[in-house]
Structure formats: structure tokens, C-alpha cells
Amino acid sequence: MDSLAERLREAGYRLTAPRRAVLSVLAEAHAHLPADRIHELAAAHTPEVNLASVYRTLALLDELGLAHEVRLGDGRGYWELAHDEDTYHLHCVRCRTVAHHSGDTVPRLRAHLGEAHGFAAESVDLVVHGVCERCRAGS
């Protein structure tokens, strides 16, 4: 979280209140957050943060590879701090949580596409929608 602020500075960007607020919200988040929710939470830390600034900050973080957006199928984007490229998402349609998962699926896929089909994979968007273990047990 603080190192991320550092990264912004190093990249030549100013460390402003809205940017600190957004970083802080993302760092503390235990979930994937849509922009308006980030805005709400950031406003607690730092009043007067504007939603437009939240969007601008998120776009910047994305560009720097510090955060990224996940699409779950409803219209909006959900944000989180960046993590390993080969991590994918398990979206429980029951409790609406999103879990991370990594395994050999994505690396294998990359390798296969490259070797067998000449397709150079740059990024892989993988979201599995289903019902998580807890929800299956609970009903």
C-alpha cells in the first residue's frame, strides 16, 4: 500500500489525497469493489474525493499495472490490487463473493496456444461462475 504510493512517485505522478485514499481502500479491501463503492469508502477517509477522480486514479493504477478490473457479467467493473498474471477468479453467483485461484490452468493454456496454434497470449481473462463450497453446503 505504501510501496504502491512509492511506485506512483517513481513513475513521476503526484501523490495526492484522492490517490492515497483509493490506494488505501484497495489495500484494505477484502473484496472486489466497483468504482462507486471505492468512492464511498474513500470519502470516509478523505471527504470531498470526487467520483471522477476515483475513475481517473483507477485508470492510472491500471496503466501502471498496480491494479486491475474484473468483469463479472453485470455491467460494471470490479477493482482490486494487481496480482499474479495467471490468477483467475471464481465468482459465486449465490453469495456473490469472488475468490482468487491459481494453478497450472492458465500457464498450460498459454503454452498450448503458443506451441500448437501460434497464438501469442498476452493476457487471459478467466472468470468461472458457479456455486462455492460454502454455499453448496448451506442449502
Added chain:
Amino acid sequence: MDSLAERLREAGYRLTAPRRAVLSVLAEAHAHLPADRIHELAAAHTPEVNLASVYRTLALLDELGLAHEVRLGDGRGYWELAHDEDTYHLHCVRCRTVAHHSGDTVPRLRAHLGEAHGFAAESVDLVVHGVCERCRAGS
């Protein structure tokens, strides 16, 4: 394409001009099409088709499992006639084409998530962004 029209009838829906037009466009499409493009093409067949009807028809086809939407990362949805559940998409960021692909990746993933993590996968959204073979050769 004609069998699809039949499916609509069987499901109790009326076979109207806009619906025929949309089905026809999707059936002839050699690419994934956004709603506004479908609208343009449909208007060639059948003038006066309204964009709203295109959306309504697409929603209906989706509900019946006859067509579905792919998200490529820009804001909009791209539509195609339905195909095998385990087929995924290769999106070339250079020439912007979308190719289909199926292999054991998705079935394996489903199986693994179920067995090892108790996660019951319902649908898998997998889009690989990268550069296709032709584009790699051509530059």
C-alpha cells in the same frame, strides 16, 4: 438459422420480421457482432428494424440459449450464435478478430474445481487476448 426460427416458435414466441432479420444476420456473420452492427446489417434485410428490437431479440435468444454475448474488454457486448459450452475465445488485439477454440482446458478446469475445491462451475468465461498467428507473421 431456419431451425433456430423453429425453436422460437416452439418456445411460444412469434416469428416476426425483426427476429428473422437478427437471426439471419447472426447466421451469416463471419464475426462476433456488437448490437449496433447487427442493427445496421439487419436494416439492410428489413428496413425499419429498431435498435431496441435488436436488443430485445438478443436478450430473448440468450435466454433460450440460442445466442450469447462475449465481452472483449472494451465496453460492449459481441454476439454470436450459441456453440459448445466449453469453447473459448482467442481475441487478436492486432486484427481484432475473434476465433473459437475448444480443447480440454475448460472441462479439466471444471473437473478440478469441483473435485479439489468444491466449487460447482456453471459457466466459464474465458477470453485470451493476444496476437494471432497471421498477425505475428505479417509484421
Added chain:
DNA sequence: ATCGGTGCAAACAATTTGCATTAGA
């Protein structure tokens, strides 16, 4: 003859942008 489906235009939701002002370096 019905009532499901359409066209049209207005409503929407998420995100983006123009511009005068503010504040980080």
C-alpha cells in the same frame, strides 16, 4: 380478434471529459 411485439423517444447506469481552480513538487 387477441395480445405479444414493435417503433419511438425518453430514461438509465457506468464511465468520461472540459474547464476553471487548487495544490504537490
Added chain:
DNA sequence: TCTAATGCAAATTGTTTGCACCGAT
């Protein structure tokens, strides 16, 4: 100080909806 970044409000984009009329069954 000087220019990047902000707040605000208006604009855009993709999609949805209310309603009076129309046409497939």
C-alpha cells in the same frame, strides 16, 4: 512557481423501458 490533478457538471456510450400502435397467430 508552475503545471499536474482535482471538483464539478455536462456529455457520451451502451443498453433498457414506457407506451400507444401494429401485425403474427
